[in-house]
Amino acid sequence: MDVRGEILELKVTINTMVDQLSSFADEVTRVAREVGSEGRLGGQAEVPGVAGTWRDLTDSVNFMAGNLTSQVRNIAQVTTAVARGDLSQKITVDARGEILELKSTINTMVDQLSSFADEVTRVAREVGTDGRLGGQAQVSGVAGTWRDLTDSVNSMAGNLTDQVRSIAQVATAVARGDLSQKITVTAHGEILELKSTINTMVDQLSSFADEVTRVAREVGTEGRLGGQADVKGVSGTWKDLTESVNVMADNLTAQVRSIAEVTTAVAKGDLTQKIRVDARGEILALKETINTMVDQLSAFADEVTRVAREVGTEGRLGGQARVPNVAGTWKDLTDNVNSMANNLTGQVRNIAQVTTAVAQGDLTRKIDVDARGEILELKTTINTMVDQLSSFAAEVTRVAREVGSEGRLGGQAEVEGVSGTWKRLTENVNELPATSPGRSAPSPR
Known part of the structure; x- marks a missing residue:
């Protein structure tokens, strides 16, 4: 429409206003789309x-976009740090309303996560590193998943405390020689495997101890040689120990029986x-x-x-027994012989x-x-005989x-105490003398 004068000025003003409003609307729409739909922060209209109100509106939109960018980026920075395990950061950007609530919520979450992490770390350190069992995580004010965690x-x-203490109790009992205890605590997975392994070990040790005790009693107390330890299902060191006990028993049996055989032979001459x-x-020294x-x-x-x-x-007199290197009773016996x-x-x-001398007349x-x-x-x-012979000889002489x-x-020999031939x-x-010369002998008849 052709206009002139003031109407033309009004036309130009209105058209310019429409262009600016259109440009303003496009910029606001773009910034809103980038921030609200596409999530691209930092945009400015x-x-x-x-000028004037439109300028203020544009500045307000840009200020709002700037604040929102700062807040969201700070929130993103903190949540990203949390996601990466960094619980040292907090949301520090100024905020109000729901953004302030979100800031407080996230900061509280970070505090709780930090407290949770500290407690879990403490319990893990006490149990896993320091070996102090019985610790419990104390996280105040948590609820939901954090409470469940x-x-x-x-x-x-x-x-873990119950399981390890039960295992320790049994292991201590084994170390003290008490093989009557077993791990009875409930367990699953690898702890169950460990429980079963230790209980099996206790059974095998008990069986091993029983067998060794039996063999030791038979050999050492009852004197029954030839016994062998029979421990089922053992392997490795326990099998080696069992075999060592059996080899020892075999050797001892062979040695004692050989010693007994020889000493029995000696006893029989x-x-x-x-x-x-x-x-x-x-x-060897005894052998x-x-x-x-x-x-x-x-x-x-x-x-x-x-x-x-x-x-x-x-009839060879003067012989002497020569037994070298004897001592004690054997030397006494040799000396006595x-x-x-x-x-x-x-x-x-x-x-x-x-x-x-007698035979020679002495x-x-x-x-x-x-x-x-x-x-x-x-x-x-013999001395009496010599005396009698001497007396006989003296009388005859x-x-x-x-x-x-x-x-x-008329003399007569008087020899006292003789008999027989003497x-x-x-x-x-x-x-x-009765038949000597000068006397008549009795006339023969």
Whole structure:
């Protein structure tokens, strides 16, 4: 429409206003779309040539967009930090109304999460690092999921405490030699596997202990050799230990039986056997001692037999038993045998010396060696015989001198205490003077 003058000015003014309003509307719509629909913060409305209220409106829209950008970006920054595990940040941007409520809510959430994290960390450190069981997370003012999480952590810590304490109780009992306890606490998963493993271990240890005790009792107390430990289902070190106990029992059985065999043979007088079983340590020392004893007994027996044969069978006096390296009773026995042989040699030689002298007409000798028992009786008998022979010889000599040299007839030999041949000889001597020359013999009939 063609206009002029003031109407034209009004037309231009209105058209300019429409253009500015249109531009303002486009900018506000764009900023609203970017911020509200597309989520692109930081946008600003740019309306050139406006002034007054339109300028204020544009500034207000831009101020609102700027505040919203700052608030949302601060909220995003804090929530992003929370999502990344950083609970040190808080929303610090100025806010009012619902944004302030959101700020307070998020900041409270951060505080609760921080408290929750601190408590969970504390409980985890106490239980997992410090080994202090029984700790519980204390998070004030939480509800919902956070309360559930806190309860779950505490339940986990409580269960773990019960399980570990039960395991520790049983392990301590095992360490103290008490194999009567088992883990009875409820468990799942790997803890259940550990529970089963430890309980199985306790059963195997109990079985192992029972078997070792049985074998030890049979061998060490009851003297029943040959026992073997039988522990079912063991492997590794426990199997090695069981086999070691059985090897020990086998070795001990073989060693003791070999020792018993040899000592029984010695007791029965058989000195031909020796201990030949492998041995070490004190058993080896015992083996060597017994074998040495057998050697010494054999040497002792050989020497005693030799001396007995020489003296008793061959009549060779003066023999001595030579048993090297003996001591104690065996030395005493050897010395006693030698003393016996010496005494017997001395006695027999003294007896032989006297009887030889008698046989040679020497009645001046007597047996003067010390003697006891039957040897003393023999000594007394021979000495008495020598006395009687001496008395007989003296009387015969006297009678012979009186009759043959002095011519004194009628003498009689008087020999006290003689009998047997000596008595008859005495009587025969006494009859001689009666038949001597000068006397008539009885006329034969």
